[in-house]
Amino acid sequence: MLSDAQLMELVQAGQTGLFDELIIRHRPGLLRFAGSSLADRDAAEDAVQEALLAAFAARRTYNPRFAFSTWVYTILLNVCRRHRRRRQPMGDSGGDLAHWPAGGESPLDQLLRSETRELLAELLAELPDVEADALRLRFFAGLPFDEIALAMNSSVTGAKVRVRRGLERLAARAARIHTTAGDCHDHSLSPHARRSTP
Amino acid sequence: MNCDQAFDCLTDSARRHSPELAEHLARCRRCREMEATLEPALDLFDELVPEPEMGGVATARIAAPDTVRVAEQSASRLLSSGARPPFRRTLVLRYAAAAMVGAALMGVMGSINNAHSPASASKCTWRNRVIDRAEYPTNIQFARACLDCHQRGETPLDEGAQPSSTETPAELTAAVDNLMRELWNRRTGSWDRAIVIVPQVQPQSLRNLLCTAEIAKPFGPSIV
Numbered sequence: 001m002l003s004d005a006q007l008m009e010l011v012q013a014g015q016t017g018l019f020d021e022l023i024i025r026h027r028p029g030l031l032r033f034a035g036s037s038l039a040d041r042d043a044a045e046d047a048v049q050e051a052l053l054a055a056f057a058a059r060r061t062y063n064p065r066f067a068f069s070t071w072v073y074t075i076l077l078n079v080c081r082r083h084r085r086r087r088q089p090m091g092d093s094g095g096d097l098a099h100w101p102a103g104g105e106s107p108l109d110q111l112l113r114s115e116t117r118e119l120l121a122e123l124l125a126e127l128p129d130v131e132a133d134a135l136r137l138r139f140f141a142g143l144p145f146d147e148i149a150l151a152m153n154s155s156v157t158g159a160k161v162r163v164r165r166g167l168e169r170l171a172a173r174a175a176r177i178h179t180t181a182g183d184c185h186d187h188s189l190s191p192h193a194r195r196s197t198p
Numbered sequence: 199m200n201c202d203q204a205f206d207c208l209t210d211s212a213r214r215h216s217p218e219l220a221e222h223l224a225r226c227r228r229c230r231e232m233e234a235t236l237e238p239a240l241d242l243f244d245e246l247v248p249e250p251e252m253g254g255v256a257t258a259r260i261a262a263p264d265t266v267r268v269a270e271q272s273a274s275r276l277l278s279s280g281a282r283p284p285f286r287r288t289l290v291l292r293y294a295a296a297a298m299v300g301a302a303l304m305g306v307m308g309s310i311n312n313a314h315s316p317a318s319a320s321k322c323t324w325r326n327r328v329i330d331r332a333e334y335p336t337n338i339q340f341a342r343a344c345l346d347c348h349q350r351g352e353t354p355l356d357e358g359a360q361p362s363s364t365e366t367p368a369e370l371t372a373a374v375d376n377l378m379r380e381l382w383n384r385r386t387g388s389w390d391r392a393i394v395i396v397p398q399v400q401p402q403s404l405r406n407l408l409c410t411a412e413i414a415k416p417f418g419p420s421i422v
Contacts, residue, residue: 050265058269066276074272079265116245123242138209139243145206150276160202163209164232170239 005064012059019056026069027052030076032140037080037133039121047083051076066150073141074151077133084129119177123170131166138163204229208236211244 002010004022011019027048034044055062055072062071124132130152137148149159199207199222207219208229223230233240 050262051269054262054265054269057266058273061270061273063273063277066273071269071272071276074276075265075269078268078272116242120242135243139211142210153275160205164205164236167209167236167239170242171236174238174242 004068008059008062008068009064011056012062016056019059022068023052026072029069029141030072033073033136034076034080036121036124036136036140038083039125043083047076047079051079054079067147069141069143070147070150073137073143073147077137077151080133081129119174120170123173126173127166127169131162131169134159134162135166135170201226201229205232208233208240214240214244 002018002021004025007018007022011022030048030051031044034047035041038044038047051072054075055068062068124135127135134148134152137143137151138145143151145156145159145163148154148163149156152159152162154162199218201222204219204222204226207213207216207222213219223233
């Protein structure tokens with residue numbers, strides 16, 4: 001199987017149809033990232049499309065010395081930031097995420113998962129942008145820390161610090177929600193129990 | 199597995215419950231504490247893997263000119279960073295170069311002044327002081343003395359050099375040993391030259407040296 005870099009070299013040489021293969025490889029991760037970042041599926045699809053189209057249009061500037069994934073996530077990071085700046089604060093728009101269907105799951109599983117997703121979207125929206133983006137690149141895009149560092153123009157250690165601090169804040173908030181939900185309803189699964197709190 | 203690698207595993211859903219990480223956590227209290235602290239957040243991410251398919255509709259059909267510009271600028275930046283985190287790779291190369299120059303100077307000066315300035319004296323560029331090499335019969339002992347000095351404190355820590363992070367002294371030492379061994383094998387040609395690197399690591403902390411080692415994989419897989 002050809003590597004991303006090999007595919008891009010062929011695309012640069014004129015076999016533009018091979019760009020489809022790169023889209024197939026990277027689109028799911030890109031969508032996870034954009035979905036979390038924008039909390040709106042249409043906007044996320046648009047952002048990913050925009051990033052991929054831009055990568056294709058600028059294909060001659062790609063160089064195999066850097067990873068295609070780093071490049072396309074760097075573009076997407078910028079696109080998502082621009083989308084967020086254009087919009088009003090997210091408010092409860094994260095709820096849109098809760099309705100994404102999950103294939104093969106029971107209705108209850110879907111409900112629980114969508115509630116977790118909504119909770120996570122809300123918690124991420126409360127974080128400083130750099131920490132939230134670092135967490136998205138790590139957990140939704142699955143990038144290694146050196147690629148996160150490149151995409152965010154930071155050091156590797158800086159990227160790890162952002163992820164760790166973001167996780168610490170998220171954990172603290174999640175624990176508080178846990179406690180509150182437990183106090184109110186004595187539910188044990190409280191990210192989900194939180195949703196049933198009046 | 200060192201603590202840095204443990205953090206990588208902890209934040210990777212596929213490896214979070216691996217035996218290797220469990221083994222590390224069993225013997226490292228700090229990582230256990232970190233894992234316990236981060237667990238509520240990690241569980242949230244774990245619950246969402248794999249993510250469902252999106253059902254949205256993209257409306258973009260042509261590339262937006264400003265996004266294309268972003269793509270071009272990103273490519274240029276990534277290229278100029280040498281496809282590695284810019285600061286750290288530069289740091290490695292800078293210190294490697296400094297080490298070579300320093301070693302060359304030391305060699306020249308040693309050959310010129312051999313009668314007056316014994317080869318057993320080395321200058322620590324961090325503290326700007328001369329170290330009596332006779333106190334450290336082997337190169338590795340000398341390197342470890344540098345390591346101790348950096349670890350004792352005094353080294354300014356930037357955001358990327360958290361004092362709370364995670365390697366044990368033994369792991370730090372091992373990692374530096376590995377780094378220098380690799381530099382010796384691949385780049386510098388001798389322990390004396392490799393050793394110059396350790397005093398050169400200022401004003402960054404030793405922690406940064408290890409992070410530098412981590413991204414210095416082109417030097418060889420045994421660094422970390």
